[in-house]
Amino acid sequence: GIQVEQSPPDLILQEGANSTLRCNFSDSVNNLQWFHQNPWGQLINLFYIPSGTKQNGRLSATTVATERYSLLYISSSQTTDSGVYFCAGAYSGGGADGLTFGKGTHLIIQP
Amino acid sequence: EPEVTQTPSHQVTQMGQEVILRCVPISNHLYFYWYRQILGQKVEFLVSFYNNEISEKSEIFDDQFSVERPDGSNFTLKIRSTKLEDSAMYFCAGSMGRRDTEAFFGQGTRLTVV
Numbered sequence: 001g002i003q004v005e006q007s008p009p010d011l012i013l014q015e016g017a018n019s020t021l022r023c024n025f026s027d028s029v030n031n032l033q034w035f036h037q038n039p040w041g042q043l044i045n046l047f048y049i050p051s052g053t054k055q056n057g058r059l060s061a062t063t064v065a066t067e068r069y070s071l072l073y074i075s076s077s078q079t080t081d082s083g084v085y086f087c088a089g090a091y092s093g094g095g096a097d098g099l100t101f102g103k104g105t106h107l108i109i110q111p
Numbered sequence: 112e113p114e115v116t117q118t119p120s121h122q123v124t125q126m127g128q129e130v131i132l133r134c135v136p137i138s139n140h141l142y143f144y145w146y147r148q149i150l151g152q153k154v155e156f157l158v159s160f161y162n163n164e165i166s167e168k169s170e171i172f173d174d175q176f177s178v179e180r181p182d183g184s185n186f187t188l189k190i191r192s193t194k195l196e197d198s199a200m201y202f203c204a205g206s207m208g209r210r211d212t213e214a215f216f217g218q219g220t221r222l223t224v225v
Contacts, residue, residue, distance in 0.1 A: 030211040041200050041219050043154070048213035086154065090210035097167040097210055098144055098156030 002027045002091045006102035013077055014110055021072040021105045023087035030092035032063050033099065034072050037084040046072070046085075077109045113137045117203050117217035124224055127192050132220045134186045134203030144204040144214065145178060145188045147171065154202065160186065161209075193224045 003026035013019055025032070034046040047054050047061040049070065054061055058078075063070040074081055084106050088099035116135040124130050136143055145157040159166040160178055175197075177189045186205075190197055203217040 031213070033213065035216070041148075041221060043202060043216040043219065045213070045215060050211070088154070092211070096156060096169075097142070097159035098146065098169075099154075099210075099214060100156070101154040103153045 001096045002029065002089055002100050004087060004089055004100050004102035006085075006087060006105050008105060009103065010106045010108075012108045012110065015077060015079060017077050017109075019074045019077060019107065021074075021085050021087075021107075023070040023072070023089075023102055025068050025070075025089045028065065028068070028092045029089040031090035031099065032065075032070050033088050034061055034070070035086045035088065036081075037086060037104070039083060043086070074107075077107075079109045079111055082107055082109045115203055115205055115215055115217035117201075117220050119220060120218065121221045122223070124193055124222070126195060126224055130190050130193055130222060132188045132190075132201050132203075132222070134188075134217055135184055136186055136203065136205035137215060138184075140205035140207055140215075142166070142206045142209055142212075143180070143186045144206075146202040146204060146216075148200040148202065148219075150199070157188075157201075190222075193222075195224050198222060198224045 005024045032050045036044045049061045049063045051065040058075045060073045084104040086104045088101040143160040148154045158168040158172045200219045204214045206212045206214045
């Protein structure tokens with residue numbers, strides 16, 4: 001199966017700052033998703049983005065499939081953005097049905 | 112907007128007891144999954160289910176685990192004899208297609224084995 005590496009593992013920012021989270025994957029994917037895990041443990045779908053760029057409010061994501069990475073941008077951070085951000089992918093060449101998750105980026109937004 | 116619903120949100124059980132975690136997937140989804148997240152770790156795939164049978168299972172999904180979709184709406188994960196190391200958050204997910212379509216996750220069931 002594929003390997004998914006996320007960076008940085010931890011990030012502490014002041015409210016209002018911008019951030020970029022990165023996800024590298026070891027092989028080509030036909031599914032790449034970003035999730036936010038809130039303090040209650042819920043996984044919130046942010047983006048389904050196997051390629052290209054999408055935006056949703058203050059969040060945007062870009063996946064460059066040929067170079068095997070994806071970026072999540074958070075602008076004008078708010079304290080409610082705190083939590084763990086996971087990317088997860090599925091290998092396009094077959095193999096596991098399920099998504100392979102990275103270890104996550106733990107984001108803390110301080111007031 | 113339709114969502115995946117899991118019950119209970121939190122369950123505490125004695126070691127050795129059986130537990131059943133329940134999920135109601137989005138109605139037009141065809142593929143169903145269970146994932147596990149041990150506290151502080153990443154989310155791990157357990158099993159996928161399609162057309163009323165297991166499609167794939169990970170090495171974590173041993174004989175203690177079973178899944179079924181008894182009535183066409185609910186999707187359950189049963190752990191026959193819980194162990195301390197089964198304590199984790201369990202997520203149900205569903206998708207319309209196989210691995211190349213977006214998966215939608217439930218809010219999770221936090222299982223604590225004491």
